[in-house]
Amino acid sequence: MKTALYWFTEDLRLHDNVALNSTLYACDEIIFVYVLDEYLLKPTNYNHVHVGDIRLKFIKESLADLSDQLQQLGYELQVFRGETNTVLKNLVTTNDVDIIGCHHSVGLYERRNLSILQSQLPDKRFICQNNNLLFGSKQVEPNVLNGSFSKFRKKTAQTAVYEPVESVLTDTLPRPLSYEGERLEHWRFYLESNSSKGPSVFCGGERKALLEVESYFNTDAALSYKQTRNELEGHTNSTKFSPYLALGNISPREIVANLKRFEHQHGANDSTYWIFFEILWREFFHHKAILKGSKLFEFSGESGKRPLTTYYPQRFLSWCNGETSYPLVNALMKELNATGFMSNRGRQIVASCLVNELQVDWRYGAAFFQQQLVDYDVASNWGNWQYIAGVGDDPKGGRHFNINKQAEMYDPNGAFVRKWSPNKSVWISETDIADWPQEV
Numbered sequence: 001m002k003t004a005l006y007w008f009t010e011d012l013r014l015h016d017n018v019a020l021n022s023t024l025y026a027c028d029e030i031i032f033v034y035v036l037d038e039y040l041l042k043p044t045n046y047n048h049v050h051v052g053d054i055r056l057k058f059i060k061e062s063l064a065d066l067s068d069q070l071q072q073l074g075y076e077l078q079v080f081r082g083e084t085n086t087v088l089k090n091l092v093t094t095n096d097v098d099i100i101g102c103h104h105s106v107g108l109y110e111r112r113n114l115s116i117l118q119s120q121l122p123d124k125r126f127i128c129q130n131n132n133l134l135f136g137s138k139q140v141e142p143n144v145l146n147g148s149f150s151k152f153r154k155k156t157a158q159t160a161v162y163e164p165v166e167s168v169l170t171d172t173l174p175r176p177l178s179y180e181g182e183r184l185e186h187w188r189f190y191l192e193s194n195s196s197k198g199p200s201v202f203c204g205g206e207r208k209a210l211l212e213v214e215s216y217f218n219t220d221a222a223l224s225y226k227q228t229r230n231e232l233e234g235h236t237n238s239t240k241f242s243p244y245l246a247l248g249n250i251s252p253r254e255i256v257a258n259l260k261r262f263e264h265q266h267g268a269n270d271s272t273y274w275i276f277f278e279i280l281w282r283e284f285f286h287h288k289a290i291l292k293g294s295k296l297f298e299f300s301g302e303s304g305k306r307p308l309t310t311y312y313p314q315r316f317l318s319w320c321n322g323e324t325s326y327p328l329v330n331a332l333m334k335e336l337n338a339t340g341f342m343s344n345r346g347r348q349i350v351a352s353c354l355v356n357e358l359q360v361d362w363r364y365g366a367a368f369f370q371q372q373l374v375d376y377d378v379a380s381n382w383g384n385w386q387y388i389a390g391v392g393d394d395p396k397g398g399r400h401f402n403i404n405k406q407a408e409m410y411d412p413n414g415a416f417v418r419k420w421s422p423n424k425s426v427w428i429s430e431t432d433i434a435d436w437p438q439e440v
């Protein structure tokens with residue numbers, strides 16, 4: 001008789017979850033666990049928390065959906081709060097668990113913690129697989145990752161993307177393990193009372209994610225994605241799959257399978273290819289994150305070159321609050337703070353502004369995004385920031401967006417700025433003017 005514990009992390013779903021399926025095949029009894037780690041709610045080195053209110057709400061919704069699905073099959077999702085390894089070790093010991101299954105994250109902190117847990121439980125079998133990538137690590141040769149995205153894209157163009165797999169969990173096998181241990185009994189209430197009631201465009205959960213993907217491909221939006229993806233607003237101008245991918249409500253393979261079906265029915269064009277192209281960027285940053293380790297978070301990044309920025313607290317604060325001398329940047333930051341989302345073009349503009357116009361250390365911007373973004377993903381966030389700051393693997397060496405030009409192109413009538421920053425008087429105060437590095 002083998003007993004297993006499946007520990008959900010950034011894979012809050014049942015379908016196309018290879019680590020979960022492998023664990024299910026290996027055991028007779030199982031317990032499903034999620035740990036809300038205390039550290040997530042504590043400040044980072046940059047004085048922001050790891051998970052802000054909007055993402056916390058999204059996590060809660062994802063857990064509620066997972067819990068409901070498990071309940072329908074006769075299982076329970078046990079939610080704990082505490083230090084992850086302590087919680088897991090207690091559960092494993094008190095319940096005599098033989099196997100621990102989990103998603104193998106690309107995050108450095110998560111990988112370190114998993115290694116520590118493995119060393120603390122040397123007699124236990126661990127089944128850890130990355131559930132959130134298109135390609136397995138054996139499909140991507142390390143030399144492909146030494147270089148730019150173009151090299152990665154060309155080399156992986158012919159690499160097979162495996163079909164997503166169905167869940168093998170049924171209402172008869174394996175049996176739910178009757179377990180011992182203190183859990184967070186009222187986690188739904190607990191998470192509710194700790195999450196924002198503010199407006200969020202997104203609602204988390206696997207079933208919601210599958211519906212969103214289905215409804216996106218039920219329209220013609222994918223056929224013009226390449227032309228619309230840079231717009232600052234509009235729900236179908238880009239796919240809006242990122243929050244679901246970040247929390248693992250859906251896998252990239254499931255999205256690619258849907259994309260292929262769409263191409264089969266409606267024909268492939270530049271735009272449908274470009275959706276795949278963008279998902280490849282995500283793939284690139286994820287594989288890179290494993291390779292880079294702590295370099296992902298270093299000031300001089302992967303390039304080893306220290307950029308000409310430092311830390312100006314007042315400028316940084318004004319940027320965070322959307323109170324700089326740049327109306328477009330302010331509107332974008334206000335959108336981010338209110339909704340947890342910003343378009344890709346918006347992210348590029350505000351990141352470039354922080355690094356180039358305001359000359360602030362890029363890592364503060366990345367940490368603020370980490371707190372605010374509903375779709376925060378360690379590899380995509382820190383990887384993109386490195387690109388903008390010119391410390392990534394970018395042959396162009398950093399990006400500087402002309403804010404006025406961007407405003408002319410993407411907000412020609414000022415509608416976006418008016419929507420998010422109706423009160424122009426807060427853009428800049430008399431005392432701030434001297435602090436700005438350009439004429440206002």
Ligand SMILES: Cc1cc2nc3c(=O)[nH]c(=O)nc-3n(C[C@H](O)[C@H](O)[C@H](O)COP(=O)(O)OP(=O)(O)OC[C@H]3O[C@@H](n4cnc5c(N)ncnc54)[C@H](O)[C@@H]3O)c2cc1C
Pocket residue numbers: 229238239240241242243245246275278279280281282283285342343344345347348351369373375376377378380381382384385388
């Ligand atoms: C400074 C900065 C920080 C970012 N932080 C994050 C982050 O924390 N999490 C995150 O998911 N994305 C991040 N991105 C990438 C990108 O902005 C978002 O993935 C995208 O805006 C999400 O909207 P969408 O799902 O509609 O994207 P679409 O345009 O529809 O793209 C489809 C999918 O491709 C992937 N993708 C698209 N662009 C990129 C990109 N540049 N890098 C990596 N993957 C990409 C995403 O998974 C996205 O869901 C960041 C970009 C910048 C410039």
